[in-house]
Amino acid sequence: MAQIFPRWSNRLPLAIAAVVPLLVASLGGALWYWGSPKFTDVGYRPEQPVPFSHKLHAGEMGMDCRYCHNTVEKAAMAAVPPTSTCMNCHANVLPESAKLARIRESAKNDVPVKWVRVHMLPDYAYFNHSVHLSAGVGCSSCHGRIDQMPVVAQAKPLSMGWCLECHRAPEANLRPASEITNMAWDSTTANYRADEDPKRLRKVKDLHPPEHCSGCHR
Amino acid sequence: MTKGSVKNGQPQWRSLSSRTNPDQGSVREFPEGAENLELDGVSRRQFLAIMGASTALAGGLTGCVRKEVEHILPYSRRPEDQADGEARFFATNLYVGGVALGLLVKSQDGRPSKVEGNKEHPSSGGGTNVFAQATVLDLYDPDRSRTALKAGAESTLEEALAAVDAALVGHKDAGQGLAIVIDSKPSPSNRALLASIAKRYAAAQIYTHDNADQANTREGMALVGVASSHPVYDLSVADVVVSLDADFMGTGVDAVRLTRQFAGRRKPEAAKAGEINRLYAIEPAFTVTGATADNRLQVAASQVGTFARLLASKLAASGVTLPAGAEALGGAALQADETLTKWADAVAKDLAGKRGKAVIIVGERQPAWVHGLAHRGPTRSPRIWLPSVASRSSSSASASPPGCMALPTS
Numbered sequence: 001m002a003q004i005f006p007r008w009s010n011r012l013p014l015a016i017a018a019v020v021p022l023l024v025a026s027l028g029g030a031l032w033y034w035g036s037p038k039f040t041d042v043g044y045r046p047e048q049p050v051p052f053s054h055k056l057h058a059g060e061m062g063m064d065c066r067y068c069h070n071t072v073e074k075a076a077m078a079a080v081p082p083t084s085t086c087m088n089c090h091a092n093v094l095p096e097s098a099k100l101a102r103i104r105e106s107a108k109n110d111v112p113v114k115w116v117r118v119h120m121l122p123d124y125a126y127f128n129h130s131v132h133l134s135a136g137v138g139c140s141s142c143h144g145r146i147d148q149m150p151v152v153a154q155a156k157p158l159s160m161g162w163c164l165e166c167h168r169a170p171e172a173n174l175r176p177a178s179e180i181t182n183m184a185w186d187s188t189t190a191n192y193r194a195d196e197d198p199k200r201l202r203k204v205k206d207l208h209p210p211e212h213c214s215g216c217h218r
Numbered sequence: 219m220t221k222g223s224v225k226n227g228q229p230q231w232r233s234l235s236s237r238t239n240p241d242q243g244s245v246r247e248f249p250e251g252a253e254n255l256e257l258d259g260v261s262r263r264q265f266l267a268i269m270g271a272s273t274a275l276a277g278g279l280t281g282c283v284r285k286e287v288e289h290i291l292p293y294s295r296r297p298e299d300q301a302d303g304e305a306r307f308f309a310t311n312l313y314v315g316g317v318a319l320g321l322l323v324k325s326q327d328g329r330p331s332k333v334e335g336n337k338e339h340p341s342s343g344g345g346t347n348v349f350a351q352a353t354v355l356d357l358y359d360p361d362r363s364r365t366a367l368k369a370g371a372e373s374t375l376e377e378a379l380a381a382v383d384a385a386l387v388g389h390k391d392a393g394q395g396l397a398i399v400i401d402s403k404p405s406p407s408n409r410a411l412l413a414s415i416a417k418r419y420a421a422a423q424i425y426t427h428d429n430a431d432q433a434n435t436r437e438g439m440a441l442v443g444v445a446s447s448h449p450v451y452d453l454s455v456a457d458v459v460v461s462l463d464a465d466f467m468g469t470g471v472d473a474v475r476l477t478r479q480f481a482g483r484r485k486p487e488a489a490k491a492g493e494i495n496r497l498y499a500i501e502p503a504f505t506v507t508g509a510t511a512d513n514r515l516q517v518a519a520s521q522v523g524t525f526a527r528l529l530a531s532k533l534a535a536s537g538v539t540l541p542a543g544a545e546a547l548g549g550a551a552l553q554a555d556e557t558l559t560k561w562a563d564a565v566a567k568d569l570a571g572k573r574g575k576a577v578i579i580v581g582e583r584q585p586a587w588v589h590g591l592a593h594r595g596p597t598r599s600p601r602i603w604l605p606s607v608a609s610r611s612s613s614s615a616s617a618s619p620p621g622c623m624a625l626p627t628s
Contacts, residue, residue, distance in 0.1 A: 071302060074301060075302070077304075082293040082294055082296040083293075109294075110294045112292055114291055117287075117288040117289060117290050120288055
């Protein structure tokens, strides 16, 4: 009777035993890398309903972040500004611009503008802006150079590992209260050391960023 | 395992029936063949395998993709003092039975989410009751009227106001044929408004609608000469409290404040200082108040009044002067059984020694004359039933029995 399997098939199990683990490992590796927030979330740059430019308003015009995100220092949410904030200027500046039609309609009919959220933590993670700002963490540490972005994009992974990296050693990321919204500020060029700053309202040793699970998963 | 097993030579049993009849074995917990049960061609094992795989995929892979798109919809005009995502608290009142309960309502981005007591309001002190807790659901009730109605159909507030205007302008006279139905809120501004309407339209009828109206209590007060008022008790100075069918710690009006005051005199420290209070409950039904009472007597509802009359006569016998006419309240000749008489004796003895430090509370369910008796009896001259309290500002306070402040109800 003829052989159904040729001779080389004897080595097939061995080959499978060698290749399959490799495949599994590389699949796992691929998921770990391309599936991590660093890869999936950083650079997320959705199209917004109004072509609002931080580069123009915060960068070239030099507006302070808190003119618009005015609850950031006292509340958990930085809050995207209400339409009335835009109308403070745009009632007179470019009152006919087609790009601002959505804003005028919102102001006139009292309906909200539907911005697309860029930075988003899952509901099971707690985050509070005011605590971080009062500790002296600047916007740019977490949001990057917003003042150079015509359209807001996510600059940092916002993953748990990223949060903890700073929580374990926050000193290098602290700045004087006056520089919180200064996008260009840099601790090395400013030659600033938080633990030696006598003017700090809250001393570095008094800061306790949580590393225990219930600090962020409440 | 269907038969009783054997361990250490002893037969083990799992139920009384298997003990009395060991050969029968224990009753099967699951029906025969349950482990092979097939539904729609999928066996239990297959089902678990599929579920397991889909759960693993759902949990393992969705964590690795960008979250779904979410939107931020800011106000077009943000209210002052509002910070998105931060709770705001509004102070308000809930009226039940003419008594206001001070509340704080938590509101999150314009949505009321929780009702709690207002610590700074004397009627609450931070506490609430079931009615207050339930009101938050009222706010989301789809049947709740959101706009003015006209003959059952939706209308607008402007239209309603215009209609009222037109109707009132038509009533240049004293308001004949004009009737106003209003919920009862004993607030001073409400009263002032109603008074000014009554003055301008003398012939108009004003009706109040209240499903927790304290009509008997009010009438009882009127019997002792305090019109349109309800009593406000101060239990913090009461050594003895007698509840006549009054669930003042449960469903009664002002229960939040009264419970707090009552409990304040039940602390271990109070016991040490000999200041602990005593509560007698004479009631026809089980209530929270009855359950808390040191001594509770269950009687028919009709016997509560009889007890009040017995008590009045016992007090009179022990030297307390009742004003003329007190005995006549209640009508027919007094007939009481032995238990009631024994109880009245004991309570009267306790009360007689507590001049100015005792309170008798009558429940709204009891007829007006029982209320009248409780206020009328010895409360007027020898101040023994109700403790005296400095009368707070109130138009008719001077005429109210000492110890209970009379507040006008309408």
